[in-house]
Each structure stands twice: as structure tokens, then as C-alpha cells.
Amino acid sequence: MKTSLLCASLALVLLSQTACGDDDESPTGGAGPSSGPGSGGSGNGGAATGASGGDGGAGPTGDIIAEVQRYDLVFDLSAKTATSTLTLDVSAPGGDCLTIASELPATAASFDDAALEAADVTHDGSSLHACGPSLSAGAHSFTAEAALVAKTFHGLDVGLSVTDDFDGNDFTYLLSWVGGCDHFGACDDDPSRLVELTYEIAHPAGTTALCPGKLTAGETSTTCEVLGTRAPTYSAYAAMTNPGWARTPFVEAGGVEVVFYETEKGTIADSLDPVSVGDFLDWITGLLGPLPYGDELRFAGAPTVWLGFEHPANIVLLEDIDQITTSYENTTMHVFMHEIIHQWAGDRSTLATTQDFAWKEATAEYLAYVFEDEQRPPAEAASSLEYWDLISLQAVWHVRPTDMPAPEAYEFYGDVYGPGPMLLYVQLEALLGRDAVLAGIAAFLDQPGARSVDDLRVALEAESGADLAAYFDAWVVGSGAPTYPSFTVVATPDGGGNVTLTVTQAALQGAPFPCAVEIDVVGPTGTVTAVADFGLAPADGTVEVTIPFTEAVQDTLVDPRHRIVDVPSGANLAQAPRHPVWIF
Secondary structure, three states, X not given: OOOOEEOOOOOOOOOOOOOOOOOOOXXXXXXXXXXXXXXXXXXXXXOOOOOOOOOOOOOOOXXXXXXXXXXXXXXXXXOOEEEEEEEEEEOOOOEEEEEEEOOOOXXXXXXXXXXXXXXXXXXXXXXXXXXXXXXXXEEXXXXXXXXXXXEEOOOOOOEEEEEEOOOOOEEEEEEOOOOOHHHHXXXXXXXXXXXXXXXXXXXXXOOEEEOOOEEEXXXXXXXXXXXXXXXXXXXXXXXEEEOOXXXXXXEEEOOEEEEEEEXXXXXXXXXXXXXXXXXXXXXXXXXXXXXXXXXXXXXXXXXXXXXEEOOOOEEEEEOOHHHOOOOOOOHHHHHHHHHHHXXXXXXXXXXXXXXXXXXXXXXXXXXXXXXXXXXXOHHHXXXXXXXXXXXXXXXXXXXXXXXXXXXXXXXXXXXXXXXXXXXXXXXXXXXXXXXXXXXXXXXXOOOOEEEOHHHHHHHHHHHHOOOXXXXXHHHOEEOOOOOOOEEEEEEEEOOOOEEXXXXXXXXOOOOOOOEEXXXXXXXXXXXXXXXXXXXXXXXXXXXXXXXXOOOOOOEEEEOOOOOOOOOOOXXXXXXXXXOOEEOO
């Protein structure tokens, strides 16, 4: 059995205004501080002289400040070559020297159609620094060619890899992820940037190539376009090939045609119920609107570390996902839904900063859970809640970390899969109602753009009319390891057929947590559920609730259906075994 799990900006300044620096690599081989959170991915390296490459003073000289609007990418994954043409929106007054993040040196480069001399294009290990003809304010292009390097990062699929699938075919995968598009040449790796992209992938005859967006397949060249509706580079900067893939249409629903690409041994499509898939597509497009990246949605089975990845219109799933055992009752259907939801939550709407990573995973998980709860077998929603509740207690980062220095995505992302959906959504159902939570999500994702966790709070407040500041401060935002409440319950019969429950938040380090907690009161023949509602801004850590209950109370069970993150009374989390976190 495979184990795909985790164990354990301001405008883009495309050139430096200071001396070269920030060129150290992280311990795992990723980009150093130049591509870290808040840097805009600009590289911040390479001193610009402001004099070299000019045109005798007729045009502006010095550092060019610009934003990348579009990438035109040409890949030959067999030969491991890449040509990247970046369409720049250059700010006034313009200039003649450009610095942009790139882990690879350029073998050739040009401004617009003017080739640059080799001596005018330097590489400091994390950035390209190019000086050439003067560029005025407005639209211009920068093109850089590079030799790709087969290398992966952080123990994940990030980078360029060639892996045997279970039929013995070479699966070649180029994947950027958060802050990683500069693994493959000149690229702004800020996850908040939404850009257009085109792809041209050269490949041998008989090999299938896939890429994000609208795909046009050819015998030896495949093209894709992400135009109109933009996407972030962390998910849209990608390409993949496999000579063993066969295209198989699966279902049409919600204005979407789902197509599978699997090898001879692939059984992912066979494991899914097309009727339920169609119902989900109708439901999710009814909530969030039409699929953002066209009317074809491709799923490819591959030998990956992740269970799935959400490239726009081109999702990759672990090739034997239907044959492995995870914490989900129906792993294939859950991951299938999760990755589709990312087409809106993470692709069309992207992260304001790396530290806002949790909202996109929380949204994909929560909406998949809602469909499970409303339209799938009961065990599926129950298993999702139980799993999230279990792994939440081993998180060492807050859902929205404010630690300084800010952590990189690979440091904390595994801690969001349980606390994210629980704290941002599930716990709020008891306080706001599911309809308000869903309406908040729909409003939050209504338009393309960069979104923060705080933007989500504002959207939920607007739809519910509630003030969630105290809730987010207590549960969501913070530095260091998070703390969660525990609850003690005292049941007192009144002799008249009622029982009063005194519910106290115990072992608190600060103010009481805003929450509503289910308590099952168990008797010899029956069980009754009570809700201890502390409200959204509790001043007291104790509430009393009286319920009709005529039997002797044999037991009280706190949060029996896993709808709140709490520490069981008397538990020692430091000695508790760690559980696998499934990543996708």
C-alpha cells in the first residue's frame, strides 16, 4: 500500500534596488528568503547599475519595476529545456535592468525582440539579472531559455521528476506549488498573483501530454491556454506526460465534461459512481457558478506523493487511490470532490499570502463534507469529521500563523487539513447555521483575486450578521502552538424529569473559547443531546443547560460526533501517538 501522507504584495519589483543578496537555499533545497512569504517572489537580488545596456540616454535607465501579466511557456520535458516569455506591465518611468527570481541560469535571453549579450545576463543562484535596451512604461516582454534540472523538493512532487507508473511507463511531471515556479526559470513565485498562461509541450509521437486550461492535443506537440480567467502559478505552472495514458470520457453534468486519463491498469474511473459525480457537479456549480477554466475537466492517474493536485481544468490523482486505505470512508470520491472545489477555491481565487494557505484546503474539505453529509452514505461525512478532529490536536501551527519569521508553506501546510475545516467552518455551523456558512463561502469566492483568512471572516460576517472577531482571535490566528479547550460536565437531576448540565471550559490559558458544544446524556435505555452554547464572545467559561431527561444519568459524552476541536479531559497530548495526515 502506498502511503501518500505527511508524517511528522505590493507590486512585483522585478529588479533589485540594492546589492545582490538573499541567495541562500533552504535546508530542503528550495528557494531561500528571496522567494519567501511577503517578498513578492521578486528575488531581491542583483545590483542594477542603471547604466549598462542603455541606449545612450535616449530612454529610461535603471531598475525596471513591473508586474508579470502572462507566461508563454515552451517545454521539452524529454530534452529538459524550457523557454519562458513573460509579458510585463512596466511601471513608469521604465528602465533597462531587470531582476526576477530564477533558480536556473539563462542560456539565452531577450527584451522584446532584442537578444541580450551573455555578459549582460547574470545569475546569483536565486535570481536572473538582465540589462539591455531601455524599456518604457507599458507592455513589454522578457524571454529566457533554460536547461531544466530533474529534482524534487520537500519530499513532495514539487519540481521536475520522472517516475515509473504501475504499468512501467515514464510519468514526467513538472510542478511548481507555492513559491516554486522559479525552479524552472524566470518566474514571479508570489502565490497571490493571478496570471494568464499558455503552454507548448513537445513530446514523442504516441505520448500524451497534459497541462492546465484548454487543451489541444497534437501528435508531437500539445498546447494549453489559461486565458480570460486567470490562475496562480503555484497550481497553473505545470506540465506532464505519459505514453501509457488513454483518454476516456466519464460523465457530463453541471456544464462540465469529466474525462479520465489512465493507463491500462488504472481503475479510478471505474471506482466512481457517475450518477453521484453528476449530482456533485450540479451541486457545486449551483453554489459557486460555472467551472472557471472551460467545460472540460481532465483527471489523470499518476504515481504521485499527493493523493491529488488541483491544476486548473487538469487534476492529477494518485494512480491507485481507489485501492488504498486512508482515514476517509470513500477516499476516491472525497479527493475527487476536494480537487474540483479547488478550481474555485485556490485557483480562480488564490492566496493573499503563503500564511493564508489554510482557507483553500479548509474550503475544499468542508464543501466535500457538506455534500457527503447531504447526499452521500452517512459513514462518509462521519469519517471526515472524526479524522479532522483527531489530527487537529497534533497541529503545531495555528490555522493562520503569525509567527515571525513567517513559515514557508512546506513547514506548516500539513497542520491545516484538520483544524482548517473544523475551525473555519464546521464549528461555525452551530453558531451561525450551515446556510450562512455556505453563503459566506459563495460570497468569498464570487470574484477572482487574492483572498486572506481575514477576508473570509469578513465574508462570513456579512452573510451571517455576526461579529466573528473574538472567534477568529481565539481559534484561528496566532503564533506558536495552538491551544484548545477541554470541557467538564456535571449533570444534576431536579427530581421532576429534568437534568441540568453544568458545562465548564477547563484548563484555559486565556478567555473562554466561543463555541457551542454537543453533550450526549446517556441513560439506561435512551440518549438525549444537549447543546452548551457559549456564544461568539463569552465572558464566562461555564454555561448551564436544562433538558428533559427522566432516566438516571449513566454518562455524559462531550462532542460525540466530532464537531468541535477539544482536548479530552485528562488527556496528555505530549504522549499521544501521532496520526498520518493525508495530503492533497
